[in-house]
Amino acid sequence: MDVILKQDVKNLGEKDDIVKVKPGYGRNFLIPQGVAILATESARKVLAENLKQAQFKQDKIRKDADALATQLENVKLTIGAKAGESGKIFGAINTIQVADALKKQGFDVDRRRITFDQEPKMVGEYTANLNLHKEVKVKVPFEVVAE
Incomplete structure (x- = not known):
């Protein structure tokens, strides 16, 4: 079972990572706790778009810091x-x-x-x-x- 982590999880991964977990761990702990969401095709596309926008924003902040x-x-x-x-x-x-x-x-x-x-x-x-x-x-x- 693949899940997308919504926050850092010790010994599993960091925020926005797609990780493979056992189905019981994902269904019974990660998803109900709000720590992860199921990695469906649409969720993967949304994640890719969010990462692209975040990277663009970080690049702009970096350019401003370099100029300063x-x-x-x-x-x-x-x-x-x-x-x-x-x-x-x-x-x-x-x-x-x-x-x-x-x-x-x-x-x-x-x-x-x-x-x-x-x-x-x-x-x-x-x-x-x-x-x-x-x-x-x-x-x-x-x-x-x-x-």
Whole structure:
């Protein structure tokens, strides 16, 4: 019996895979639980069309991420923070401040896609890692200056 998985199933397959299972397992567990549907000819055609549309959408997102990455390669940010005399800033620079600095320069990057190699807690030079896509990553240098 062939079924199309609607979600990931451990030791069986991932979402949108067509897998062969024993008839009892498919009829009594997978289909009633809503984990799979029967792989009829029409269901296979619908799956193929959905995968084609999803691939087109992913390609567009990837192209947009590549274009943004090429624009971000030459960007250098300056972020101001209150600091003591020794150069230690009060608190730390977070991803929201980096996202706001990027937005001021005209780049809209979600703060959840920003990470740091080293937590910026002193005045100086740091690098922010932007994960624009699962395959597109950019390093943006920024400088923390005392206000």
